[in-house]
Amino acid sequence: MAAQVTSVPGQPTTGARVEPILETRSVSRRFGGLVAVDQVSIVIPRGSISSVIGPNGAGKTTLFNMIAGIYRPSAGEIRFDGDVLSRASDMGRARYRRPDQIMEAGIARTFQNIRLFANMTALENVQVGMHSRMKAGAVGAMLRTAAVRREEADSRIRAIELLDYVGLGRHAESTAKNMSYGDQRRLEIARALASEPRLLLLDEPTAGMNPQETAGMTRFFDQMRQDLNLTVLLIEHDMKVVMGISDHVSVLDHGQKIAEGTPDEVRANEQVIEAYLGKDAEQTAAALASRQQQVDDGATEVTNS
Numbered sequence: 609m610a611a612q613v614t615s616v617p618g619q620p621t622t623g624a625r626v627e628p629i630l631e632t633r634s635v636s637r638r639f640g641g642l643v644a645v646d647q648v649s650i651v652i653p654r655g656s657i658s659s660v661i662g663p664n665g666a667g668k669t670t671l672f673n674m675i676a677g678i679y680r681p682s683a684g685e686i687r688f689d690g691d692v693l694s695r696a697s698d699m700g701r702a703r704y705r706r707p708d709q710i711m712e713a714g715i716a717r718t719f720q721n722i723r724l725f726a727n728m729t730a731l732e733n734v735q736v737g738m739h740s741r742m743k744a745g746a747v748g749a750m751l752r753t754a755a756v757r758r759e760e761a762d763s764r765i766r767a768i769e770l771l772d773y774v775g776l777g778r779h780a781e782s783t784a785k786n787m788s789y790g791d792q793r794r795l796e797i798a799r800a801l802a803s804e805p806r807l808l809l810l811d812e813p814t815a816g817m818n819p820q821e822t823a824g825m826t827r828f829f830d831q832m833r834q835d836l837n838l839t840v841l842l843i844e845h846d847m848k849v850v851m852g853i854s855d856h857v858s859v860l861d862h863g864q865k866i867a868e869g870t871p872d873e874v875r876a877n878e879q880v881i882e883a884y885l886g887k888d889a890e891q892t893a894a895a896l897a898s899r900q901q902q903v904d905d906g907a908t909e910v911t912n913s
């Protein structure tokens with residue numbers, strides 16, 4: 609039989625047909641009796657800025673944690689670049705890659721609640737992110753062979769370049785915990801980029817930022833996509849943040865995907881409006897017109913992880 613180029617399930621039929629970089633197929637995750645993510649299928653076009661939005665508790669972070677390998681799906685399958693990252697037994701032979709293997713495969717992420725090494729410098733935090741790309745190994749590191757020293761020097765140069773790139777060049781020697789909140793968010797991105805990802809997952813990256821910082825940050829996502837040949841997948845509960853920059857938006861509510869499409873399609877979707885604000889359409893219009901950033905409770909914490 610001749611090779612056949614088939615359409616990708618879930619791929620929008622309009623617009624350019626691009627092979628998806630990430631795909632979840634009927635992915636679920638249960639915690640005891642709670643179905644945090646319920647048979648969610650999403651397709652992330654390569655090179656896109658895509659978003660997963662939904663009210664607090666919708667299951668967004670749980671979905672990210674499954675993609676990153678922190679949680680195993682209770683059902684369904686996750687594919688990245690044509691490979692199976694995770695597969696629950698309902699989809700065939702179960703398979704679960706570890707978080708470090710998933711990072712190695714080219715997925716990096718930031719956390720809803722910033723996780724940096726609080727007492728380390730910005731530079732050191734980025735160098736930690738490079739770890740998966742270093743080759744000399746533990747024995748070499750102990751003996752501090754010439755190869756190790758060269759690798760360390762290279763990693764330092766590369767880390768400084770990355771700090772420059774995210775706008776933190778002056779802060780290389782600053783201790784993470786002493787940096788401003790917005791700078792810590794940027795540092796997390798630099799650390800994620802250090803693993804040279806092809807897909808960057810950002811969990812509420814602008815939470816706690818003021819409107820100016822948010823605008824600057826969202827422009828930066830597009831810049832990264834272009835400069836670094838990245839696909840960016842954002843999680844946001846505030847839909848205004850993602851509307852201007854997303855090519856594709858998926859909406860979760862109570863664990864289920866209730867809508868997807870372009871920002872305009874999603875914005876006009878009745879179920880989405882209800883999920884966010886109940887049935888009062890006027891209230892909805894007003895709320896969408898004005899920014900309603902909720903500051904995430906844990907957003908200012910810096911933990912030693």
Ligand SMILES: Nc1ncnc2c1ncn2[C@@H]1O[C@H](COP(=O)(O)OP(=O)(O)O)[C@@H](O)[C@H]1O
Nearest residue numbers: 639642644662663664665666667668669670671
């Ligand atoms: N480790 C866990 N154990 C138990 N319940 C969890 C766990 N993680 C998330 N949940 C629950 O799953 C639901 C979805 O949470 P989450 O994915 O964090 O939502 P979102 O990121 O959309 O705000 C919530 O009801 C939350 O309490």
Ligand SMILES: [Mg+2]
Nearest residue numbers: 668669670720
């Ligand atoms: Mg979350």
